[in-house]
């Protein structure tokens with residue numbers, strides 16, 4: 001049994017749930033933060049999992065919008081994996097609704113970690129948008145950890161992730177040596193993979209929409225996907241690897257066009273009654289749909305654009321690996337079916353998402 005206690009913030013989230021599962025399977029004791037501990041339905045799947053594995057898992061309340069609860073949350077923990085951040089399905093009316101909790105929340109967590117006297121390392125869940133957001137010119141090479149978003153051109157979510165990561169590095173650099181913990185940033189591409197409970201996070205919607213035909217034609221969009229199980233492994237490697245501190249690590253598979261995704265999904269799920277669209281959605285129609293559909297509106301700026309990411313550093317330095325994109329897509333599709341979130345042709349199940 002590994003005696004180390006790891007704090008995972010935002011334990012009800014898609015990525016955090018898989019991180020917690022991976023940590024429990026590797027013998028770590030885990031404490032998770034949730035906004036409301038009385039809403040046990042948001043973490044019951046993890047409680048059952050911990051019981052089945054004989055692992056130690058507990059939950060405490062803390063909200064990114066306040067500094068209350070964070071000192072108690074980190075108390076006694078040696079490591080903090082900070083995943084909590086607003087991940088909205090649509091562009092918010094006021095960008096500060098996303099930016100403030102992301103940035104202030106990160107600083108609440110880091111201040112508590114610095115004051116704890118026990119936290120040795122913090123792993124921050126950043127986003128590929130913190131390297132790529134706000135770039136409109138042609139992309140001539142894959143993005144690396146040396147790249148940063150152009151904040152003033154970024155949409156609110158990308159801005160929130162880039163600003164939160166920048167704030168974390170700045171806070172860390174200014175810490176007195178005595179209070180200094182180690183800091184690592186994990187930078188995932190678009191995360192898909194099996195769902196632990198029937199709640200669809202924004203990034204999984206691209207697969208859901210193809211299977212439930214709520215998108216009857218395929219936009220010219222390209223994604224750099226990464227499987228949530230591989231993202232969980234990356235967080236543990238970033239937490240354990242002695243050479244990781246001070247580094248950013250992009251974790252992502254290669255890019256795939258949505259039309260190619262549709263082919264992969266149709267080959268597997270077509271025979272099971274899912275009519276995956278094959279026709280391309282013309283830009284003018286997408287623009288029209290975007291007036292009513294906030295998720296499509298979010299995607300409009302990415303039409304026809306490729307944004308390749310290089311995960312070479314994580315592969316070489318952390319020994320991280322990514323599974324093939326087709327495997328991620330099929331696992332996501334099967335999980336959506338198993339949870340009753342998509343149904344064959346006649347009608348789609350009502351879509352549920354993480355917006356609460």
Ligand code: NAP
Pocket residue numbers: 009010011012013014015016034035036042062063064065082083084085086087101105125126127128161187188189190191192201202203354356
């Ligand atoms: P998710 O399922 O929506 O999880 C987000 C978590 O953050 C939830 O537990 C949520 O709590 C929590 N949270 C949001 N606002 C909060 C607040 N004000 N106070 C406390 N907790 C708050 O999203 P996810 O996909 O797992 O994302 C997790 C992290 O990965 C985020 O930092 C996200 O930016 C990053 N990321 C995601 C992707 C992706 O494709 N999904 C890609 C790159 C990076 P509630 O349950 O109470 O809402």
